Amino acid sequence: MTFSFGRHHFGQRAGLLAAGILATAPLFFIFSQSLVIDMVLTACFTATMFAFYRACEAEAKTRWVLATVLAASLAILAKGLLGLVLPGAIAVLTLIVRRDSATLRALLRPAPIGLFLLITMPWFIWMSATHPEFLQYFLINNDFVGNLIESYQATYVLLIIKAQNYTV
Helix, strand or coil: CHHHHHHHHHCHHHHHHHHHHHHCCHHHHHHHCCCCHHHHHHHHHHHHHHHHHHHHHCCCCHHHHHHHHHHHHHHHHHHCCHHHHHHHHHHHHHHHHHCCHHHHHHHCCHHHHHHHHHHHHHHHHHHHHHCCCHHHHHHHHHHHHHHHHHHHHHHHHHHHHHHHCCCC
């Protein structure tokens, strides 16, 4: 995705450089070799933002809007509401700054909403049916409180890691 985005917007050389830099980032390489759900979230988030950007610039928006919704839905299944809130906030701000009502209308059509519900709702329904306390835990304890605590703790960890995450 990094290569594709770089090539599309800045040319072949920029795409290759961007992909090479990402591939040689130590933490990206380490996490990509381990089973860490955050890498799945990162891939889904990247795909969401890439597709959203393409939807904003496309004349025919349907294909890219559906790709955006597909990737965001998978991000939700990977990591919860963070998969919707983070790219959603960026998308809303982008649409406001660009005054892009065409993309907003495309996102709010029945097909993208239906695709989103088709992908996400079966899992939420099944989990709620088999574990009645699931929604309380998932929406409040795990997502809201969990991410708040993680972000507070992560601030100190990130200060250490940030200094080490230079490319080779």
